[in-house]
Amino acid sequence: MGEIVMAAKVTHVPTMVMSELDGPLKGVRQSAIDGHRELGRRAREAGADTFVVLDTHWLVNAAYHINANHHFEGMFTSHEFPQFIKDMPYAYDGNAALGDLIAETARANDVYTLSHQVDSLDLEYGTLVPMRYMNMDHDESLKVVSVAAMCTVHSLAQSRRLGASIAEAIRKSDSKVALIASGSLSHQIWPNDIYAENNGTFTISSKFNEVVDRRVLELWQNGEHELFLEMLPDYAKYCDGEGDMHDTIMLYGALGWDQYKGKAEVITEYFPSSGTGQTNVFFPL
Template sequence: MGKLVLAAKVTHVPTMLLSEMEGSLKGLRKAAIEGHAEIGRRAIAAGADTAIVLDTHWLVNAGYHINANKHFKGTFTSHEFPQFIRDLDYEFEGNPALGDLIAEKANAKGVSTLSHQIDSLDLEYGTIVPMRFMMRDLEKKMKVVSVGAMCTVHSHEASRKLGEAIMEAIEASDSNVALIASGSLSHKIWPNDIYAQNNGTMTISSEFNRQVDLRVLELWQKGDFDTFLKMLPDYAEYCDGEGDMHDTVMLFGALGWDKYKGRGEVITEYFPSSGTGQTNVLFSLPQ
């Protein structure tokens, strides 16, 4: 019987990669990188053998989709930010059985979901970036399953059910899983014509969004998830949640939604990036 052993909401900003290169941004995202490394260490210490990543950079327009290939290997350049992520090599083992099981459980709930094993189906950087930094220094590596979470025509209710299906699949499997919601908090990127004049790479585009982000982190740390879940639809809409925050909806669906009684632990303090609000947070699980 499998088990969820770690749950997290994490950043995947491309500047994490630039932070390790010579140049004006060197060291800028050290805290975020260290946060990923800490989450990776805790996942392995908790016994995780697989990471399921809810990827808000994988855009899906119909149904839900799971990249459950047995092996991932490639060289990635971002279509969105080729100046930030280019020629990035990656290689991870996959867990096809778990991906297929998630789809089976989701379809049983009436949530149309496909699990794919296609060698030419690349991973997106919402999966590649956190997996790179979480596992880079670990002797033991986790397998990877990626779930598309930039959902354009999907309801939060369906994504909540998909989260439930993910938990059911984990418990019916032989895998110990780290569930990673990969996406920002607020996500209003600076308009292109004023990006540079506002030092866009290192600032927030909306003080309102920053204040709501900070309130959300406060609610998570206090364990007030009833209030958070009530505000989540408006938060996603009015603060431009990345991928309409379907990654977060899936995560809390897996955690039990309004029955979840844990607390959030901020691993990386809140920081702005290109107008957006970012952090790394772990959610406590029952012993």
């Protein structure tokens, strides 16, 4: 019998990769990288064999989709930010059986979901950046399944049901899963014409967004999840939640929605990046 053994909400900002390289940004995202590495350590400590990543950089326009290939390997350059992430190598085994089971379970719960094993279907950097730090600095990598979470025509209720279906499928499997919601908090990127003059890489574009982000972190740390879920639709709308925060909705769906009572732990202190609000947060089970 499988189980979710770890859960987290994490950043995937491209400046984490740039932070590794010689240049003006070297070291600037070390705390975020360290947070990912700590979450990777905790996943292994908990006995995880698979990361399931809810990826707000994988955009889908019809159905829910799961990249459940048997193996992932390649060289990634971001179409969105080719100046930030380019020629980044990756190699991971997948968990095709789990991906297929998630899709089958979701469809049985009236959530139309497809699982794919297609070699030319690349992973997006919402998966690849967290996996770079959680899942590469080890002798043996955990398996990876990626779930599309930039959902353009999908209701919050359907994403909640997909999250519950993910948990149900995991229980029916033999997999021990670290579930990762990969996306920012607020996500109002600086307009291009004023990005540079506001030192955009290191600043927030809206103080209102920052205040709400920080209040959300307090709610999570205090275990006030029912109140957070009541405000979540407005939060996603008015604070420009990344991917309408479908990753967060799926995460809570998998954790039991308002029945989840854990007090979250902030692993990486809140930081602004290109106008957006970022952090790494551990949700105890």
